[in-house]
Amino acid sequence: MAKELEGFNFEQRHGKARVRVGRVWRSKDGCRHFMVEWNVNISLLSNCVAAYVRDDNSDIVATDTMKNTVYVKAKECSEQLSAEEFAILLGKHFTSFYPQVFTAIVKIVEKPWERISVNGQPHEHGFKLGSEKHTTEAIVQKSGVLQLTSGVEGLSLLKTTQSGFEGFIRDKYTALPETRERMLATEVTASWRYSYESVSSIPQKSLYFNEQYLNVKKVLVDTFFGPPERGVYSASVQSTLLQMAKAVLGRFGDISSVKLKMPNIHFLPVNISSKDHGSIVKFNDDVYLPTDEPHGSIEASLSRFWSKM
Numbered sequence: 001m002a003k004e005l006e007g008f009n010f011e012q013r014h015g016k017a018r019v020r021v022g023r024v025w026r027s028k029d030g031c032r033h034f035m036v037e038w039n040v041n042i043s044l045l046s047n048c049v050a051a052y053v054r055d056d057n058s059d060i061v062a063t064d065t066m067k068n069t070v071y072v073k074a075k076e077c078s079e080q081l082s083a084e085e086f087a088i089l090l091g092k093h094f095t096s097f098y099p100q101v102f103t104a105i106v107k108i109v110e111k112p113w114e115r116i117s118v119n120g121q122p123h124e125h126g127f128k129l130g131s132e133k134h135t136t137e138a139i140v141q142k143s144g145v146l147q148l149t150s151g152v153e154g155l156s157l158l159k160t161t162q163s164g165f166e167g168f169i170r171d172k173y174t175a176l177p178e179t180r181e182r183m184l185a186t187e188v189t190a191s192w193r194y195s196y197e198s199v200s201s202i203p204q205k206s207l208y209f210n211e212q213y214l215n216v217k218k219v220l221v222d223t224f225f226g227p228p229e230r231g232v233y234s235a236s237v238q239s240t241l242l243q244m245a246k247a248v249l250g251r252f253g254d255i256s257s258v259k260l261k262m263p264n265i266h267f268l269p270v271n272i273s274s275k276d277h278g279s280i281v282k283f284n285d286d287v288y289l290p291t292d293e294p295h296g297s298i299e300a301s302l303s304r305f306w307s308k309m
C-alpha cells in the first residue's frame with residue numbers, strides 16, 4: 001500500500017528470504033519416511049513506517065522471528081502437507097498473530113527429492129534429487145482473502161524432430177534458414193493461479209496441491225511432446241506454448257490463469273570445412289552444437305475472462 005511521506009509516495013515491506021527447512025514425517029509404524037526440503041521467502045506488508053521515519057521499531061516483526069516461525073510451524077505440522085498448504089498456514093499465522101501485519105506474501109521452492117527404488121522396490125527412507133522444482137506463492141490478507149499461485153521451474157524438455165520455423169520476416173538482417181526439421185529444446189518455467197479466493201475455500205483433501213502439481217506438469221509435458229509414436233508438429237515455440245497453456249486451462253477448472261516462459265535453447269547445426277579437405281562435417285540433422293547463450297526468450301500468459309488476475 002502506497003503512503004504519502006514528506007511529499008513522496010512511499011511503499012515498504014520486509015521479510016526473510018531463503019529460509020531453508022527440511023521436514024521428515026514417519027508412517028504410523030515408523031518404517032516409511034516422507035520428506036520435503038523447502039526454501040521459504042516471507043514478505044510482510046505491515047504498519048511499521050515509524051521504523052523508517054522515527055527510529056521506532058515497536059511495530060516491527062523481526063525477520064529473525066519470521067525465520068524461527070518457519071521452524072516452529074514445520075515442527076507443529078504433524079501430518080505431511082503440500083508447500084501450498086504450508087505457505088497459506090504461514091500467511092494465516094503472520095496476518096492473524098500480528099495486528100500490524102495486513103498482508104503476508106509467502107513463496108516456497110521445493111527441492112525435488114524423490115523416493116529411490118532399489119532392486120525395483122521403493123526405499124523406505126532413501127531419496128534422490130530430481131530435476132524440476134515445485135514452486136508456490138500464497139498472498140494472504142488479514143481478511144482471509146487469498147491469492148494462490150503454483151508453478152514449476154527448471155523443466156527441461158527436448159525433442160529431436162517434429163519442430164520447424166518458417167514464414168518469419170525476412171530482410172537484410174535475416175540469415176536464419178526456414179526449416180521444417182530442427183531440434184526443439186526449452187526449460188519451462190510455468191506458474192498457474194488457482195481460483196480459490198479465500199483461505200477457507202481451498203480443498204481440504206490431503207496433499208491436493210501436490211496432486212495438481214503432478215497433473216499440470218503432465219499436461220504441459222504431454223502437450224509439448226504429443227503422442228509417443230508420432231509426436232506433434234511444432235510450428236514455433238510460440239505455437240507450442242499456447243497449446244500447452246490452453247491444455248492446462250482446458251483441463252483444470254480451478255486454475256484461472258497460466259503463465260509460461262519457454263526459452264528457445266538452440267542446438268546449432270554443425271558444418272565444418274577445411275581449406276585442404278573441403279567439408280569434413282556436413283550437417284544432416286545429426287551433429288549439433290548445444291548452446292545456452294544466446295537463447296530465444298518466449299513467454300506468454302493466458303487467463304480466463306472472469307479471472308481476477
Ligand SMILES: O=c1[nH]c(=O)c2[nH]c(=O)[nH]c2[nH]1
Nearest residue numbers: 165176235236237238264296
Ligand atoms: O520457435 C521459434 N520462435 C521464434 O520466435 C524464433 N526466432 C528464431 O530465430 N527462431 C525461432 N523459433
